[in-house]
Structures are given as C-alpha cells and as structure tokens.
Amino acid sequence: MSEIEFAKKFCEILPFAKWLDLDVVDAKPSSVTIALPYADAIIGDEKSGIVHGGAVTALLDTAAGAAVLLDPVKPQGTATIDLRIDYFRPATPKKTILATAECYHTTKHVAFVRARAFHEDSANVLIAVANGSFALNFGKG
Amino acid sequence: MNRFQKHIPMAAALGVEFMESEEGVIARLPFRESLIGNPLVPALHGGAMATFAEMAAQAAIARELSTEDLFFYPKTVNFYVDYLRPGREADCFALAEVRRLGRRLASVDVELWQEERTRLCIRCNGHFLVER
Numbered sequence: 542m543s544e545i546e547f548a549k550k551f552c553e554i555l556p557f558a559k560w561l562d563l564d565v566v567d568a569k570p571s572s573v574t575i576a577l578p579y580a581d582a583i584i585g586d587e588k589s590g591i592v593h594g595g596a597v598t599a600l601l602d603t604a605a606g607a608a609v610l611l612d613p614v615k616p617q618g619t620a621t622i623d624l625r626i627d628y629f630r631p632a633t634p635k636k637t638i639l640a641t642a643e644c645y646h647t648t649k650h651v652a653f654v655r656a657r658a659f660h661e662d663s664a665n666v667l668i669a670v671a672n673g674s675f676a677l678n679f680g681k682g
Numbered sequence: 683m684n685r686f687q688k689h690i691p692m693a694a695a696l697g698v699e700f701m702e703s704e705e706g707v708i709a710r711l712p713f714r715e716s717l718i719g720n721p722l723v724p725a726l727h728g729g730a731m732a733t734f735a736e737m738a739a740q741a742a743i744a745r746e747l748s749t750e751d752l753f754f755y756p757k758t759v760n761f762y763v764d765y766l767r768p769g770r771e772a773d774c775f776a777l778a779e780v781r782r783l784g785r786r787l788a789s790v791d792v793e794l795w796q797e798e799r800t801r802l803c804i805r806c807n808g809h810f811l812v813e814r
Contacts, residue, residue: 557727560716582695586755593692594758595733602729603719618720621728625762 544568548575548607558603561596565607571644573607575600576661578637590634594669597638597658598626601671604642605654609675612644612652616677619652624673632668636660642671652677686741689753693737696730700741706779707745709738713773726769728804731794735776735806736761739790742778743810756788756810764805772796774803788812 542550548568552558552575561583567574577583577592577600585593602624609619632638642656652675658668687694696717699710711717711734719727740756747754775795782789792806 554721555727556716556718556721557730558719581691584691587689587691588755593690593733593736594761595729595736596692598732598736598761598763599727599729602727602732606728618722620720620768621763621765623762623764624728624732625760626758627760628758631757 544570544611548573548611551607551610552603555603557599561599563600563603566639568607568611571608571612572642573604573611574639574641575604575607576637576639579635589631591631592638594626594628597632597669598624600638600640601626601642601656601658601669602673604640605656605671605673606675608642608644608654608656609652609677612647614647614677617680618678619675620678622651622674622676624671626669626671628669629667633660638668647677650677651675686744689755690737690740692733696734698734698737702745703777706777707738707742709734709741709776709778711774713771723768724771726774728763728765731769731774731804732761732763732806734774735763735792735794735804736808738776738778739792739806739808739810742780742790743783743788743812746780746783747812747814754814756812759787759809759811761808762806766802766804769803770796783812786811786813
C-alpha cells in the first residue's frame with residue numbers, strides 16, 4: 542500500500558475524521574497533508590463565520606497521528622501524549638484549511654511531531670502550528 | 683447558559699451543553715459514534731475531546747464578559763492538552779476555571795472526565811484574547 546493509500550484509509554476509518562470530512566492531499570514517509578473543508582457545523586464564532594479552533598486542533602492532531610504511523614519505524618498504533626497549539630490568525634471563512642504534519646524524531650517509545658495549518662493559496666501564511674509527542678505502539682511480542 | 687450553543691455553532695453541532703457551577707463552567711458532551719477516533723479500542727478522538735475542552739474554556743470566559751444582548755467570543759491564543767487516558771464510549775464532562783482574567787488575556791484550566799470525576803481523560807490550559 543502506498544503512503545497516500547494508507548493515509549486515506551486511516552482517515553476513512555476514523556469516525557470523527559469522517560465527521561469533519563477530512564481528506565488526504567499528500568503523504569510520504571513521516572509526513573502527510575490533510576484538508577479540512579469549510580462547513581457550517583465547524584463554525585466557532587457565529588458572527589464572523591470563522592472556523593472553531595477545536596476543528597483546527599482536530600485536523601492538526603489527526604495529521605500528526607497519521608505522520609507518526611507513516612514513519613519508517615512502522616508503529617502498529619499511536620496515541621497522543623500531549624499537544625500544544627498556537628493560533629497565529631483566524632482561518633478565512635469559506636476556505637478549506639490544510640495541515641501538514643511531520644514526524645521529525647522518534648525514540649524507542651515516543652515520536653515527536655510538528656504540524657502547521659494554512660490555506661491552499663498561501664502556504665507561508667500560517668493559521669496555527671502544533672507540537673506534540675505521541676506514544677509508539679508496536680503490539681505484543 | 684445554553685444560549686452559548688447558539689453563539690458557537692460547532693458546540694450546537696456536537697450537542698454540547700453548558701452549566702454554571704461555583705468553580706466555573708461545567709459542560710457536557712453527549713456520546714455519539716461520530717466522536718470516535720480509534721475504532722479498534724474504541725476510543726474518542728483526541729481532537730474531539732480537545733475541541734470540547736476549548737469550548738468549555740470559552741464559555742467560562744464568556745460567562746464573565748457577556749451581557750444579555752452581547753455575547754463575547756474569546757479568541758484562542760494557544761491551547762495545551764495533556765492526554766491522561768483514552769475517552770471511552772460515554773458522555774464527557776468538563777470543568778473550566780478562569781485562573782486569570784486580565785485586560786487583554788485570560789488563562790483557563792480545563793479538566794475532562796467521564797464516569798468518575800477523579801479519573802481525568804485530559805487536562806488542558808489555554809490562553810485567550812479578551813480585549814473588549
């Protein structure tokens with residue numbers, strides 16, 4: 542299975558990723574880009590129509606988890622240990638948000654991931670960044 | 683307090699309820715299949731629990747700053763989530779306590795649990811912009 546097929550399947554079997562309508566745009570070893578389409582159900586501030594920070598968090602967390610599973614150490618599973626999100630600017634209403642996550646270091650039991658959220662037409666203008674650590678599970682035996 | 687649902691559409695979409703308490707705001711996230719993140723365990727999606735916690739934090743600030751006619755929406759500056767144990771197929775509860783409410787910024791702690799108040803699933807702290 543290619544990285545992109547694997548990442549797409551990962552998003553398809555997660556009910557909350559499905560609820561958010563997440564779609565994998567790109568995937569390679571240790572790295573993935575996932576899209577979050579704009580929807581009324583994820584609006585935070587009804588006056589401005591800006592997407593809720595939590596939806597961006599869920600996107601970044603999902604992308605980070607997928608990046609861990611795509612790491613060449615090939616864990617069978619992973620669980621978030623902790624995640625910190627910094628919000629730089631509100632997302633533009635109606636626009637799809639992309640998140641790229643990169644698993645940049647692993648130890649025996651822990652993977653370290655950074656991720657960033659942006660709009661398709663302006664990859665340098667960051668909406669939010671995330672840093673997290675993830676537990677690596679290699680199954681029993 | 684459930685007027686907060688009206689002002690935060692994603693809270694309404696997830697069915698989040700907000701209640702006032704002496705310490706701060708207590709919120710409830712009713713369990714539904716679509717909140718699951720790991721179908722094998724099964725466990726709730728970490729992002730769903732964090733979203734819910736962030737909403738509880740916003741509601742705790744909004745309670746202090748909103749008036750009858752004006753809802754104050756706090757913008758998140760940062761949010762830290764410590765995942766202590768997986769969320770099971772059950773309702774989640776969150777207690778959000780405003781630790782500091784300054785002129786520009788607020789700091790809020792959130793604890794999230796399910797059946798047992800002392801068995802926390804996540805612990806969070808967030809900073810929010812509150813400049814009026």
